[in-house]
Amino acid sequence: WARAVRGLLLDISGVLYDSGGEGGGVPIAGSVEAVRRIKASGLKLQFCTNETQASREKFVKKLQGLGFDISVAEVTAPAPAACRLLKERGLRPHLLVHDDLIPEFAEIDKTNPNCVVIGDAAENFSYANLNEAFRVLIGLEKPVLVALGKGRYYKETDGLKLDVGAYMKALEYACDVQAEVVGKPAKTFFESALAEMGVPPEQAIMIGDDIVCDVGGAQQCGMRAVQVRTGKYRPCDENHPQVKPDAYVNNLAEAVDVILNQM
Amino acid sequence: WARAVRGLLLDISGVLYDSGGEGGGVPIAGSVEAVRRIKASGLKLQFCTNETQASREKFVKKLQGLGFDISVAEVTAPAPAACRLLKERGLRPHLLVHDDLIPEFAEIDKTNPNCVVIGDAAENFSYANLNEAFRVLIGLEKPVLVALGKGRYYKETDGLKLDVGAYMKALEYACDVQAEVVGKPAKTFFESALAEMGVPPEQAIMIGDDIVCDVGGAQQCGMRAVQVRTGKYRPCDENHPQVKPDAYVNNLAEAVDVILNQM
Numbered sequence: 123w124a125r126a127v128r129g130l131l132l133d134i135s136g137v138l139y140d141s142g143g144e145g146g147g148v149p150i151a152g153s154v155e156a157v158r159r160i161k162a163s164g165l166k167l168q169f170c171t172n173e174t175q176a177s178r179e180k181f182v183k184k185l186q187g188l189g190f191d192i193s194v195a196e197v198t199a200p201a202p203a204a205c206r207l208l209k210e211r212g213l214r215p216h217l218l219v220h221d222d223l224i225p226e227f228a229e230i231d232k233t234n235p236n237c238v239v240i241g242d243a244a245e246n247f248s249y250a251n252l253n254e255a256f257r258v259l260i261g262l263e264k265p266v267l268v269a270l271g272k273g274r275y276y277k278e279t280d281g282l283k284l285d286v287g288a289y290m291k292a293l294e295y296a297c298d299v300q301a302e303v304v305g306k307p308a309k310t311f312f313e314s315a316l317a318e319m320g321v322p323p324e325q326a327i328m329i330g331d332d333i334v335c336d337v338g339g340a341q342q343c344g345m346r347a348v349q350v351r352t353g354k355y356r357p358c359d360e361n362h363p364q365v366k367p368d369a370y371v372n373n374l375a376e377a378v379d380v381i382l383n384q385m
Numbered sequence: 386w387a388r389a390v391r392g393l394l395l396d397i398s399g400v401l402y403d404s405g406g407e408g409g410g411v412p413i414a415g416s417v418e419a420v421r422r423i424k425a426s427g428l429k430l431q432f433c434t435n436e437t438q439a440s441r442e443k444f445v446k447k448l449q450g451l452g453f454d455i456s457v458a459e460v461t462a463p464a465p466a467a468c469r470l471l472k473e474r475g476l477r478p479h480l481l482v483h484d485d486l487i488p489e490f491a492e493i494d495k496t497n498p499n500c501v502v503i504g505d506a507a508e509n510f511s512y513a514n515l516n517e518a519f520r521v522l523i524g525l526e527k528p529v530l531v532a533l534g535k536g537r538y539y540k541e542t543d544g545l546k547l548d549v550g551a552y553m554k555a556l557e558y559a560c561d562v563q564a565e566v567v568g569k570p571a572k573t574f575f576e577s578a579l580a581e582m583g584v585p586p587e588q589a590i591m592i593g594d595d596i597v598c599d600v601g602g603a604q605q606c607g608m609r610a611v612q613v614r615t616g617k618y619r620p621c622d623e624n625h626p627q628v629k630p631d632a633y634v635n636n637l638a639e640a641v642d643v644i645l646n647q648m
Contacts, residue, residue, distance in 0.1 A: 256545065257545050275559050281520055282519065282523060284516055284519050285559075287559070288558050292547065
């Protein structure tokens with residue numbers, strides 16, 4: 123599975139580090155070094171995350187603080203993907219997102235909105251804000267809803283929280299529309315990460331911990347995909363009815379060992 | 386369509402009166418008198434509403450203030466139907482409902498909840514309250530979600546608002562469950578209204594303004610159903626692809642004329 127590779131796509135949470143709530147987290151053993159070795163090898167490298175509670179600036183600073191050699195330009199995230207989609211189609215969004223994500227949309231025209239963009243808005247998912255987004259959407263002749271992911275829920279230190287997917291479903295039902303989901307496992311999302319690297323899918327490998335979003339999504343796009351046994355990996359993933367990774371590895375360090383040995 | 390009738394089921398909003406926002410409203414011409422004539426005729430009578438923003442006590446007081454001869458016992462509403470379901474199945478609810486609806490659940494054991502009941506909670510649809518209801522639901526071995534209706538949205542004086550159905554969909558998606566919907570058009574809802582009257586479905590007529598929830602729901606239950614051309618009635622309802630009323634009438638007064646003339 124590791125032959126003829128020119129570029130690697132890495133998921134972040136569960137591959138580079140385990141998040142510990144409240145902005146904390148610890149690197150997964152060997153991952154800091156593995157990223158350095160990829161860069162030294164001359165392979166192209168891009169990171170690929172569904173994180174939407176912070177701008178890439180802020181998120182990358184946290185990872186740098188954990189010791190990772192990573193820059194904003196190397197991170198493919200839903201918000202910039204949404205910005206590209208908005209620009210291409212002349213869409214002016216009403217934003218229902220986390221305050222920390224708003225800077226990602228700084229260059230986008232938001233006057234007289236003709237679509238709604240929904241992310242993991244957390245505390246911004248208030249009754250008033252949801253009604254406001256709904257009114258924008260239902261008032262459009264052809265409602266367009268762009269969702270920065272479709273997660274059901276996630277865990278924080280103070281308990282489980284509803285994720286963007288749940289609120290997306292509420293607006294979908296109320297307006298009788300289907301959201302366009304940006305972020306993994308969307309094909310266009312992987313395509314834009316590949317474009318950043320300038321590598322065709324058949325020469326790229328995705329490394330992730332999520333059997334459906336990372337592995338399944340990348341394979342749908344024509345890439346090879348490897349699942350690490352870290353992060354949200356569970357043994358039952360190895361019997362997944364639809365998705366079969368090209369390989370399993372114990373962690374990122376092992377994947378990088380195999381790939382660099384093939385070169 | 387008006388032969389051999391022993392009981393009438395009347396929708397309230399759009400049949401008895403048009404709501405004017407902020408607790409106001411005006412009776413539809415002839416409806417106050419029509420209710421009196423039904424009662425004088427000896428026909429059984431029950432009212433059937435999906436209202437969940439107020440207790441029946443409060444709602445009935447408003448209707449009495451508009452001149453209607455109506456009492457709490459004559460109103461079949463989602464909250465009491467939910468209470469019956471809860472008691473029958475030994476369910477102890479976590480309530481995500483409007484403050485004014487809580488008295489309807491006074492006699493229900495709410496300790497150590499093993500299900501969630503969701504109504505049109507309005508301002509109570511906060512981020513914190515939704516997460517709390519979600520955590521109760523996802524923490525159950527077999528999550529049970531009871532919804533007091535499945536409306537998409539409604540109009541108030543200050544604009545459109547998301548209705549209970551939208552938030553129901555959010556919880557359904559997050560927990561991978563299907564809500565049990567109490568209220569029209571649920572068959573059990575009409576059955577409990579019929580049981581209140583002590584009249585079998587084939588001897589009862591439903592009169593409503595909603596082609597799907599009132600007319601379709603009642604017919605599914607074996608009743609005849611008449612659509613009034615008041616309230617939310619729209620001319621295009623007369624070409625509905627699935628539902629065909631047994632008759633159209635201009636308003637409640639006309640329906641009552643025809644029925645009483647047949648007796």
